Amino acid sequence: MSGRTIGLAIAGAFAAIIVAALGTVFLVFPRVSPAPDIKVELTPERVARGNYLFNNALACVGCHTPELEPHRFSGIPDNTRIAAGRYMGGPEKGLPAEMNVPNLTPTALGTWSDGEIYRAITAGVDRDGRAMFAFMPYVFYSRLDPEDVTALVAYLRSLPPQPVTLPPLDAPLPIKIAMRFVAADAKPQKRPDASDEVALGHYLAYASACFECHTLRNARGEPVGVPFAGGNVFGLAAGGLARSANITPDKQAGIGAWTRADFIARFRARNEAELSKLMPVAGEMDTEMPWTAYAGMTDADLGAIYAYLQTVPADGSEIVTYEAPQ
Ligand code: HEC
Ligand code: HEC
Structure with missing residues (x-):
């Protein structure tokens, strides 16, 4: 074998190793369990708690709801289009992709099970098990009390449908690969009592x-x-x-x-x-x-x-x- 052939053989071996490694990544990750088999009952208390978490305490609204014209000191959500999805800007704002934040109303999530929505919020994979971009702060929501997550699911289910106006977020390939290691099963904790x-x-x-x-x-x-x-x-x-x-x-x-x-x-x-x-x-x-x-x-x-x-x-x-x- 000439030096060049040996070089090619080594390069070929490396390529094979990389392909095998990537294959393993795609087969094994994201390492997330099947969606929980739950049925969330829409009680008024639960929907109210979900409303508070979505629109106030956890500020999901800031990313998932279109804004009225830009205002100083944060955006004003268009309350007639809660959770209809929103374009948050792209590379010109220093963001790594065109940030189309998805619609979460029944128009978009109507075919998802309660468990699939629960898992998306806490484990960071969509309905098909695709790892989501962690710009959606699921890494933090993974620690939420199951009662709070259930309240969010109930609230999303209670919303009026809104037309889907944006294509799905398409993150660049390196992010897609990296996210496979970030999405992971929830690690729920109990919400501490207000006395502590x-x-x-x-x-x-x-x-x-x-x-x-x-x-x-x-x-x-x-x-x-x-x-x-x-x-x-x-x-x-x-x-x-x-x-x-x-x-x-x-x-x-x-x-x-x-x-x-x-x-x-x-x-x-x-x-x-x-x-x-x-x-x-x-x-x-x-x-x-x-x-x-x-x-x-x-x-x-x-x-x-x-x-x-x-x-x-x-x-x-x-x-x-x-x-x-x-
Ligand atoms: C999207 C990013 C973002 C989030 C989320 C966020 N902050 Fe801020 N915060 C900022 C920025 C940027 C400033 C500086 C400008 C301003 O005063 O708004 C700031 C300013 C502040 C200030 C004013 C400090 C000062 O010296 O005037 C306080 C207090 C504060 N944040 C508390 C919080 C708390 C508590 C939370 C969670 C409930 C939070 N922030 C969540 C971005 C954020
Ligand atoms: C900082 C912005 C941001 C915040 C805050 C945020 N999200 Fe998201 N969310 C996103 C983005 C971006 C995606 C899409 C990620 C992807 O597809 O890779 C997403 C996706 C989702 C999805 C999956 C929808 C689908 O069609 O794939 C659900 C469900 C969801 N978010 C619920 C919530 C809830 C509930 C909260 C508050 C507890 C929340 N989000 C807060 C940005 C955000």
Whole structure:
């Protein structure tokens, strides 16, 4: 064999190994169990709880509902089209794909079983077992109390149908492959009782995406920063950028000097009625934080998040949360 033939043979062997490895990846992953065999009864309490989680505490609405014209301090959802799906932008906003967030009303999910919807929210695979892009925060929803997930399923089932206007999200191949390792069976926990504020706050700070947005992530979306010390960048409708704030209890750089009442008041002030008066103005502070959704959270839940955040390690990183367009 000449050197060149040997080279080709080695390259061929490598290619075969890679094909075998990829084949294994496709056969074995995502490693997710069949959808649970459940039937969710639509009781009024359950639907109301699901409504609260979807539109307020877990802010699903921010991604899955079209916005009225862009507003300052987060979008105002079009309440006549809850869960109809939404285009969130593409590579021009620093996103790795054209972000078509799917319709979740009966028009789209009517043929799914309750268990398939439950599994999508908590394990990150669709009806056919395809791993979903973890931009949908299922990694965090995997820890939800089964009662909260069931409430979300009941709420989605109760919604009026809405026409599907967007094609499905088509993530680039490297993301599709990577997601096969991310989608995984749920690891449910019990929602702590409101009497244990710090534990309930911990549950919510992860489920409600505070940790996700407020902890610096690398290009692959993995949290790499000090928890809750901020620094993630978001492109804004009127140009410029927002950075997630440091919400650790550092007295200067974080929210250590805020009282519980200050904290709750900041959320209440950014409700839909107030924000719908404000349009984005080039050069003036704006944000991607879904304040309007969280503004409807109960005092008990916001207070619990505050109590928990006061217990995480303080970090002195000063974050500039808004930069005007150049
Ligand atoms: C940060 C944006 C974001 C948030 C917040 C979010 N989702 Fe999603 N969701 C997505 C995206 C994007 C997809 C599609 C992922 C894919 O297909 O790869 C998706 C997919 C889904 C699906 C599967 C639908 C289908 O047709 O495949 C369900 C069900 C769902 N989300 C429910 C929820 C619920 C319930 C919440 C709140 C607890 C929520 N989502 C919060 C972005 C989000
Ligand atoms: C989509 C990303 C995103 C999510 C989710 C998010 N935040 Fe934020 N947050 C930001 C950004 C960006 C800022 C800076 C601009 C501003 O004040 O809105 C911010 C600012 C804040 C501030 C103001 C800090 C200051 O010094 O003025 C607080 C408090 C806060 N977030 C708490 C939370 C809590 C609690 C949660 C979860 C319930 C949460 N955030 C979820 C992006 C997010």
